[in-house]
Amino acid sequence: MILTKSKLLLASAAVLALASCTDPGYVTGESQSKTKDGAIIGGLLGGFIGATSGSPKNAALGAAAGAIVGTAIGSALDQQKKDLDASFTNSAIDVVNTGTELIVVMPQGILFDSDSSTVKSSLDGEIRALATNLQNYPKSTVTIYGHTDNTGTAEHNLLLSQRRADAVMAKILSAGVSGGRVSAVGKGEDSPVASNLTEEGKAANRRVEIVIHPTN
Structure with missing residues (x-):
């Protein structure tokens, strides 16, 4: 079904109205921004789903419900990030709080020796802290x-x-996190965050990212 302009405008208006009404009393700075991001993203998704039903009223209700859920997720991520940082x-x-998920970035240098997949014992305490937080x-579900x-090749x-x-997943599971929540994916050299033409860039690219995805 092709959505009419009026339906999309209505969904967007409901999203923006709810995002502007989000109570910022308990968050400031970046946290406030990420909480609003969650409300806007949730509202857009809810509005789109409602609009596809063919009813402008459903579009507005979908946007409202989505924004409420998005705000709750954003607020929970704000608090979880604070706890992790501490x-x-x-x-x-x-x-890193993206507004929809948390990304815990651990450089390879603190986790592994060169060309090794054995987690350094000096990181055991940090991984236990992560597991406790989870x-x-x-x-949430977790992808490593x-x-x-x-x-090299x-x-x-x-x-x-x-x-x-x-190896990182095994450490997290051994610290008590349910195996049904956690998966591990090797990306190799396919997702650099910096240029591989410099040693600094290569060091930034050698990393493990633990991505925490809220489930509701």
Whole structure:
């Protein structure tokens, strides 16, 4: 079904109205922005689903419901990020709140020796802190992505990244997180975040990302 302009405008208007009414009393700065992002994204999805039903009223109701759910998710992510930041002692670990998920970035240098997939014992405490956080916030699934630079063959890097993602997953599971929530994916050299033409760029590309996806 082709959506009419009026239906899309109505859904968008409902989203913006609800996002502007979000109570910012308990969040500031980046957290406030991410909570609003969740409301807007949820509202757009709800509005679109409602609009496809053919009813302008359903579009508005869908946008409203989606915005409420999105606001709740954004608020929970704000708090979970704060708790993670407080629990990590290694300053090299970064926690990014995208508004719809959390990404915990651990550089390869603190996790593994060169060409190794054995997690350094010095990171055991940080991984236990992550596992505790995941148990405290059980309404999520977790995907662990292993990444490398482009040194060596693509096949070797893909296999190494998978072994590293698997190794981090094993540590998280051994710390008590349910296996049904966690998966591991090796990306090899396919998803760089910096240029592989410099040593600094290669170091940034060698990493493990733990992506936390809210389930409601």
